[in-house]
Structure formats: structure tokens, C-alpha cells
Amino acid sequence: MERVSVGALGEHRLEKVRQGVRREHDAESGRPLSVAIMGQTGVGKSSLLNALFGTRLPVGDVKPGTCEPRAISVPGNSGHMLTFWDMPGMGESLSADAAYLAMYRERLADSDVVIWAFHADSRSTAADARCLRALLTGAGHDARALLLAKLTFVLTKADTLTPPPWIFDMxxxxxxxxxxxxxxxRLERKAAHFERAFLQPWGDLLGAATYTTGQFAIGDDRLGFDGHAVRYRGHFSAEVCDAYRAAHPEHAAVFSRLRDDHRVLPCSALFRYNLVRLMVSVVNKLGPAAVFRFQRLLGDVAELASVPVEAMREYGNFLVWDGVRGVKAFDLARFPL
Incomplete structure (x- = not known):
């Protein structure tokens, strides 16, 4: 019988460990990533996905258009898939909310990033705050921190906020x-209101992270870094971001990306406002590897903000009727641009 040395046996075991690590790495790098879009009924979750990907998900003006989770999958580089889940809206009824809460909890655990949508023309935060608290109840400190790290908050239907006017750059x-x-x-004040309601109370559980090129070398009690990522422990508020940028202007881009982790982002599916910024924020939040895996996807959305002039004319056309003379006093559609 062939004798096996202790050294050879140790090397054999080490190689088995290396193979296991490689298998886990390959499985992790090839797995599809998922993003869930959550929020109360009527905030425009389906409309947002339709604007992002040109899909035709049903949109309900009176009754909820989404009653069960629906998926949209888009390819990234080298066949990597990114799946967006359109979730039913909370607030339809107490009985529906109880069922949806369990569904939300499962999707929150399974998703890599969760977009939580609010209607921009609203000041109410109580129902969503109760839902978030219920989703986190029962989880330990680390589990709650992990769930909160997945959340990106957006204000949808920003086009409903007028006056003051919107500008169309033709x-x-x-x-x-x-x-x-x-x-x-006004949008900044709205976003700050929702940030105070949904992020500030969980400050001790929050953290922010972004990729780096390896040139970052600033350390303090809350900042940490390695060759691939920069991390911040706590709520990376506007005030914190401004302080770091003032002290280290050479790393302003890094601090801006950290700020995006905790920024409430106003957007509009109708006006296609901030859709590119939303996609960039989501991909950044997926982690350093995702930035490269979905670089093609980010390139594809470069035209997301573009709106045809003819479509724009339909969005805000005031017709002034002279009731005394019985004629049109003003009609924007009659004026060439």
C-alpha cells in the first residue's frame, strides 16, 4: 500500500478547501440579482418599471393594477440577469395588508436591493412607517441592519408637484x-422630510458602502475601507456628506455615492425625471461586482431621460377659454416650437 505523508495529506485537504471556495465564488458571481419595488397602492410602482424598461405592466387608475408579484428580468454583461419585482401595494385593505406583509417580508429577505416608493405629493408617513417597523420586528440587530441596508427610498410622481413650474430643455x-x-x-424639502421619518430613527442600524478604485486612504471611527470598497457606519446624512467633502474634496465622488445610499430620490415615470440616477443608485448598491456586471445596462439607460417634444406638449397644455366671447383665448398646441 502506498504511504501518504502528513504534508501531502495536508495539501490534499487544502486543495479540497480551495475547490470549495472556487465553487462558492463561481455560484455567487453567476447568480441572478433581484430588486423589489414596494410601497402603498397607487404610488406608481408599475409605471416606474414601465418607464425604465419599456414594458406594459397593467396600471390601475381606480383599482390596484398589481395583485401579485410580477417579475421583469434584464440581462447584464456576460449573461448576468437582474430581476425587478413589482410588488402589490400596501393600504388596499386591512385583510390584504396582513397577507401582503408576509409577502413583503419574504421578498425583502430574498432581494438584493429594495426600492420603497412614496407618492411625492404626500406628507403622510405613518402607514409606511408602521409597515417598515412590522417588517423589522422580531429580527435581531444584525438581521435588521442587513435588511435596512437593502432599502432605497424614492418619491414617485414628482410631476404632480406644480407650481412652481417644470422646465423642459428642448x-x-x-x-x-x-x-x-x-x-x-421643494423636492429637496420633501425628500428631507421622508429621510427624517424613515432613516433617521434607525441611525444606529444604518451603514453605507460604495466601490473605490483603491486610492481611498481615510480612516476614522466611522469610516472603513479596503482595496475595493469604502464603508460608513451610521446615517450618512447630507450634513455628514458635506463635512467629509469639505475636509477631503479629492474624494468627493466617493462621498456622493455613500450619500446616495441614504438619499431619498424624487423621480417621475411620466417626465422620465431621475430615472438614470435611480438605476445608477440601484446598481451601485448591489455592490462592487455588480457595477461591472451591469455596466452595459447602465449604458443602455443613457437615453432614459429623453422625452419627445410632441409627448411633452400633451403633459401640460392649458387651454384658456374666453367665456364671454365663446372662443379660445390661448391654446399651447396652436403655437409651433
């Missing part, structure tokens, strides 16, 4: 919608 037959300075300030 470039030939297409253009992009931008909020006027007064409206941008």
Missing part, C-alpha cells in the same frame, strides 16, 4: 424635464 425633437430652482428646493 434639444431638437426631444428634450428633458428639469425642476425649476423653486421646485427643486
Amino acid at each position: 434639444r431638437g425633437p426631444h428634450g428633458t424635464f428639469l425642476p425649476s430652482p423653486e421646485l427643486a428646493a
Whole structure:
């Protein structure tokens, strides 16, 4: 019988461990990633997915259009898949909410990123706050921190906020919608209100992370880094971001990405406003590997903000009727652009 040395046996075991690590790495790097979109009924979750991917998910103006989870899968580089889950909306009824809560909890655990949508033209936070608290109840400290790290909060239907006016930057037959300075300030105040309600109370469980090129070398009690990522422990608020950027302007882009982890992002499916920024935020939050795995997807959404001029004319056309003379006093559709 052939004798096996202790050294050879140790090397054999080490090789078995290496093979196991390689298998786990290959399985992890090849697995599909998923993003769930959650929120109350009527906030425009399906409309947001339709705008992002040109799909035709049913949208209900009166009754909820989504009664069960629906998936949209899009390919990234080298065949990697990213699946977006359109979830039923909370707030339809108490009985439905009880069933949806279990569904939300399961999807929150399974998803890599969760977009939580609020209606921009609302100040109410109580129902969503109760839902978030219920989803986190019973989980341990680390589990709650992991779940909170997945959340990205957005304000949908920002186009409903007017006046002040929106600006349409026309470039030939297409253009992009931008909020006027007064409206941008209003959107910032709205976003800050929701950030205080949904992020600030969980500050001790929060953390932010982003990729780095390896040149980052700043350490303090809350910042940590390695050759691939920078991490912050706590709520990376606007004030925290401003302080770091002032102290280390050479790393302003890193701090901006960390800020995006905790920023409430206003957007509009109708005006296609901030859709690119939303996609970039989601991919960044998926982790350093995802930035490269879905670089093609980010390239594909470069035109997401573009709106045809003819479509724009239908969105905000005021017709002024002179009731005394019985004629049109003003009709934007009659004026060439």
C-alpha cells in the first residue's frame, strides 16, 4: 500500500478547501440579482418599471393594477440577469395588508436591493412607517441592519408637484424635464422630510458602502475601507456628506455615492425625471461586482431621460377659454416650437 505523508495529506485537504471556495465564488458571481419595488397602492410602482424598461405592466387608475408579484428580468454583461419585482401595494385593505406583509417580508429577505416608493405629493408617513417597523420586528440587530441596508427610498410622481413650474430643455425633437430652482428646493424639502421619518430613527442600524478604485486612504471611527470598497457606519446624512467633502474634496465622488445610499430620490415615470440616477443608485448598491456586471445596462439607460417634444406638449397644455366671447383665448398646441 502506498504511504501518504502528513504534508501531502495536508495539501490534499487544502486543495479540497480551495475547490470549495472556487465553487462558492463561481455560484455567487453567476447568480441572478433581484430588486423589489414596494410601497402603498397607487404610488406608481408599475409605471416606474414601465418607464425604465419599456414594458406594459397593467396600471390601475381606480383599482390596484398589481395583485401579485410580477417579475421583469434584464440581462447584464456576460449573461448576468437582474430581476425587478413589482410588488402589490400596501393600504388596499386591512385583510390584504396582513397577507401582503408576509409577502413583503419574504421578498425583502430574498432581494438584493429594495426600492420603497412614496407618492411625492404626500406628507403622510405613518402607514409606511408602521409597515417598515412590522417588517423589522422580531429580527435581531444584525438581521435588521442587513435588511435596512437593502432599502432605497424614492418619491414617485414628482410631476404632480406644480407650481412652481417644470422646465423642459428642448434639444431638437426631444428634450428633458428639469425642476425649476423653486421646485427643486421643494423636492429637496420633501425628500428631507421622508429621510427624517424613515432613516433617521434607525441611525444606529444604518451603514453605507460604495466601490473605490483603491486610492481611498481615510480612516476614522466611522469610516472603513479596503482595496475595493469604502464603508460608513451610521446615517450618512447630507450634513455628514458635506463635512467629509469639505475636509477631503479629492474624494468627493466617493462621498456622493455613500450619500446616495441614504438619499431619498424624487423621480417621475411620466417626465422620465431621475430615472438614470435611480438605476445608477440601484446598481451601485448591489455592490462592487455588480457595477461591472451591469455596466452595459447602465449604458443602455443613457437615453432614459429623453422625452419627445410632441409627448411633452400633451403633459401640460392649458387651454384658456374666453367665456364671454365663446372662443379660445390661448391654446399651447396652436403655437409651433
